[in-house]
Amino acid sequence: MSDVRELAHTAKQAARILRRCTPEQKNDALKAIAYALEQERDTLFEANQRDVLQAQKNSAPPHRIDRLTLHEARLQEIIKGVHHVAALQDPVGECMEQIDHANGMRIEKVRVPFGVIAIIYEARPNVTVDAAVLALKSGNAVVLRGGTEAQKTNKALIQTMRRALQNTSVPSEAIQFVDDPDRKSIDALLGLRGLVDLAIPRGGAALIKRVVETARVPVIETGVGNCHIYIDRFANPEMAIAIVHNAKCSRPSVCNAAETLLLHRACMDTILPQILSDLTAAQVELRLCNVSYDRFIEKFKAIKRATESDYREEFLDDILAVRVVNSMAEAIAHIETYGTNHSEAIVTEDSERADFFLANVDAAAVYHNASTRFTDGFEFGFGAEIGISTQKMHARGPMGLRELTSYQYQIHGQGQTRL
Incomplete structure (x- = not known):
């Protein structure tokens, strides 16, 4: 799966550029995405209708078809979510804690992006947009691998978002899409230590289990909702x-x-x-x-x-x-x-x-x-969510912008040396 590696490598390079973007530049990029989704609605609905018809021919259960379907109300909800995320405070650079060392150094615990986040999910078109805009706002590049049932819809959404980024300071390469329907592409993506900094699965129990048991990169487990x-x-x-x-x-x-x-x-x-x-x-x-x-x-x-x-x-x-x-x-x-x-x-x-x-x-x-x-990122005021974590390490519950950042210690001194 060399193509998957190449996608992740491209995302890694884009993440370095994205890390240097200002909050204003990232917000402008998100607003461009929202505008493009509105303007290209007919193309998006047409692609989604092809996916829905195919799912019906394949006798997909009603709840899967419901999750797959993109209609006007859901598109407006997605667009509203993009604007909401753009309006939120940028978490990158936030000082979480300050320690004043006895020798005069100032130690700051500061939020920073993860880098490249891989999202593996099933037939939920809204996840495609939610994941992309939350990743971009938090300074991360994203590699998306959606369910095969929504292949045409996801491709149309990602093409729309990438076109929207072309005239912004955020590189369009910061959004990558694995369009290989073979499940081996998931395994390949989850094995890219050094290129993928974090993986997040969204879907049913079987998908989550596969990701957790296969991944060689860090995973935040989003759980089944019984x-x-x-x-x-x-x-x-x-x-x-x-x-x-x-x-x-x-x-x-x-x-x-x-x-x-x-x-x-x-x-x-x-x-x-x-x-x-x-x-x-x-x-x-x-x-x-x-x-x-x-x-x-x-x-x-x-x-x-x-x-x-x-x-x-x-x-x-x-x-x-x-x-x-x-x-x-x-x-x-x-x-x-x-x-x-x-x-x-x-x-x-x-x-x-x-x-x-x-x-x-x-x-x-x-x-x-x-x-x-x-229990929803939008309802909790996060604008959108990347998933709902049921684990206890790093993040728990609906994950918004802050949960898509790590941190580093930034130390400011005046020439101090350690004895």
């Missing part, structure tokens, strides 16, 4: 219904959607029937634990009995597993067993119980009386 909503015995019923509906139904195909509902036994005959009615009307397939299934099968004929594997599943679809628990401790134990350290939520009016849940659930984002759907 997210839970726990309805506590002191929950407000109306709030619980609204949060569960939003977490499951607003966009089922994304990683921050709820996949399992945990509900305290005290709420089984009060809140649960209302939730089942609401989700049934929304055409959500419900898979209930034995206790709740036996209680409600006569009233809700379409419900199914859950299997143990259902609680491990990231459905990414209009499907929700349900389990009644006897205590908060049992709910937390369930999350510890089946969760993926992504996003978890409790609905309760008892602040002490909420604090206990937040302190004892191991996840990147933990919510009290709010939907898990807010």
Whole structure:
């Protein structure tokens, strides 16, 4: 895969130029990208339609087609994200910490770009733009390897962005695209120590596992989202219904959607029937634990009995597993067993119980009386996100500009020498 090596080498050279660009020059480049995406919308939609039609011919599941589809509203959301990133403070050069040495030296811990970041992802066209603009703003060149289902869309997006950069101070070579559909191209990219400074996978469990186990370069693991909503015995019923509906139904195909509902036994005959009615009307397939299934099968004929594997599943679809628990401790134990350290939520009016849940659930984002759907870089004020990290080293949760920088120590002296 010598072509992949050449792409990374070109990106490395571009990264050296990009590192010297001012915040104003990088912002001008991002605004040029936003303008070009708007102007070339018809070309982008045409390329995406070809990808969607091919995916339909290949009988791709609905959630994959949903993720693949680029329409006007999503394009506007992408463009809005580009402008938002341009408006954010540039993290490069920020002094994170200052130490005044006893001998008079000033030691500063300063944010710097990684250099070259490889992004390996599946059929999400928005990732192509989000990854590129976040990388550029944080001073990094990027090598993109998207899913083969979105090949035409990604190529059109990258060509548009690179053309936009040609009249700016940011080199167009700072965005590179691996268009080889062979999975060996991923392995080749992940083996380029010295050229690729960081790899970030975005996608399903199989892709993430492959990247983590194959890479010879540093990796930030973005995780699968098996997210839970726990309805506590002191929950407000109306709030619980609204949060569960939003977490499951607003966009089922994304990683921050709820996949399992945990509900305290005290709420089984009060809140649960209302939730089942609401989700049934929304055409959500419900898979209930034995206790709740036996209680409600006569009233809700379409419900199914859950299997143990259902609680491990990231459905990414209009499907929700349900389990009644006897205590908060049992709910937390369930999350510890089946969760993926992504996003978890409790609905309760008892602040002490909420604090206990937040302190004892191991996840990147933990919510009290709010939907898990807010685990998102744009919602957190990052403009866009490069992914949602479920690991604990370097970055955790939605990763924006700061998470795409490393740091170096810059020491200012007046001729000091060490004894």
